[in-house]
Amino acid sequence: MDKETRNDLPGIQWFPGHMKKAQRLIEENLKLVDVVIELLDARIPASSANPMLAEIIKGKPRLIALNKSDLADAASTKRWLAYFRAQGIPAVAIDSVKGRGMKQLVAKAEELARPKTDRFVKAGGRPRAARCMILGIPNVGKSSLINRLAGAVKAKAADKPGVTRAKQWIKIGAALDLLDTPGILWPKFEDQTVGLKLAFTGAINDEIYDREQVTALLLSVMRRDYPERLQERFKFKGEMPEDGLALLEAIGRKRGCLVKGGVVDLEKAQNIVLTEFRSGKLGLVTLDEVPQAPATEPAGEERGDEA
Structure with a gap:
C-alpha cells in the first residue's frame, strides 16, 4: 500500500469482552490438545495471523491451514505455503466450503499429534484419537471447516464475525477430535x-x-x-x-x-x-505479499484438492 494511501487510513480497533474470554478459554484448554490448527485467510495470510496466538501456543505442534484458497491468487498461495514450510511450520491450502484439502489437513494433524499419542500408549494408556484445537480470527471459516470435516452441521456457521462463542468438542471419525474455540483478534493493530x-x-x-x-x-x-x-x-x-x-x-x-x-x-x-x-466476484486476490523469497517447494507438497 503506497504512502499516500497509508496516511489516510481509518483507525480500526476491536477487542470486545467476549474475545478476552476466548483468550482465557484457549489458555485454559491448551493442555488438553496434542496439536493446534491455526486457520488463516489465504487472501491475507499475514494480516489474519494473530500474533498473540504464537506466544499462547508456544511449544505445541502447529499446523497452518490457508482457508478460502478458492478466493486467493493461486500463485501467491503456493508461495505462502513454501514460506511457512521454510519456517518449519507445516501448512496446507484448503477450501472448507467445497471440501478441498480436507484429507491432507486431517492426515497432517494426525501426523503431528502422533508423537504424543504414541507416548500416551507406551505409558499404559488406551489408544485414543488425536486431539486438535482450531484457532483463528473471526470469520476465517472455522465453523465451515468443522462442518465439512464432521459431515454435518456441528458448528454454527455464518459469513460474519463473532458467531462461535463457546468451546465445543467435535469428533471427526475415529482418528481426530476437534476442540473449536471462538475467534479472537488482538487488542491493537500496530500496522x-x-x-x-x-x-x-x-x-x-x-x-x-x-x-x-x-x-x-x-x-x-x-x-x-x-x-x-x-x-x-x-x-x-x-x-x-x-x-x-x-x-x-x-x-x-x-x-x-x-x-x-x-x-x-x-x-x-x-x-x-x-x-x-x-465473494470473489472481483477475481482471485491476495493482499499480503510473502515477506521473503520463498523456499523451493518440496516434492509432494502441492495443494491437496481431495474432498
Whole structure:
C-alpha cells in the first residue's frame, strides 16, 4: 500500500469482552490438545495471523491451514505455503466450503499429534484419537471447516464475525477430535494496514468502522493492483477515476444506485463493492505479499484438492 494511501487510513480497533474470554478459554484448554490448527485467510495470510496466538501456543505442534484458497491468487498461495514450510511450520491450502484439502489437513494433524499419542500408549494408556484445537480470527471459516470435516452441521456457521462463542468438542471419525474455540483478534493493530485488510475481508464487524472510507481505500488498492478486474466487472470503458471515492461513486452510477435528484446512494454502492469483493466476484486476490523469497517447494507438497 503506497504512502499516500497509508496516511489516510481509518483507525480500526476491536477487542470486545467476549474475545478476552476466548483468550482465557484457549489458555485454559491448551493442555488438553496434542496439536493446534491455526486457520488463516489465504487472501491475507499475514494480516489474519494473530500474533498473540504464537506466544499462547508456544511449544505445541502447529499446523497452518490457508482457508478460502478458492478466493486467493493461486500463485501467491503456493508461495505462502513454501514460506511457512521454510519456517518449519507445516501448512496446507484448503477450501472448507467445497471440501478441498480436507484429507491432507486431517492426515497432517494426525501426523503431528502422533508423537504424543504414541507416548500416551507406551505409558499404559488406551489408544485414543488425536486431539486438535482450531484457532483463528473471526470469520476465517472455522465453523465451515468443522462442518465439512464432521459431515454435518456441528458448528454454527455464518459469513460474519463473532458467531462461535463457546468451546465445543467435535469428533471427526475415529482418528481426530476437534476442540473449536471462538475467534479472537488482538487488542491493537500496530500496522493500520492490517486492520484495513481485515475490514476488507469481513473479519471485523462492518458497523465499527467508516465503511465509506474503507470501501474507497479497497477500490484504490484494486485499481492499483488489479485494474482489469474492476474494468471487467463494472464495465468501465476507458480510464477509471483515480480517487477511490470517485471510483465508488462511478460504480454506484453504473449499478443504478441512484436516489432522488440523480445522487448516488453511496451506502448501496459500498454494499455492492464489499459483497462482490468478499465473494470473489472481483477475481482471485491476495493482499499480503510473502515477506521473503520463498523456499523451493518440496516434492509432494502441492495443494491437496481431495474432498
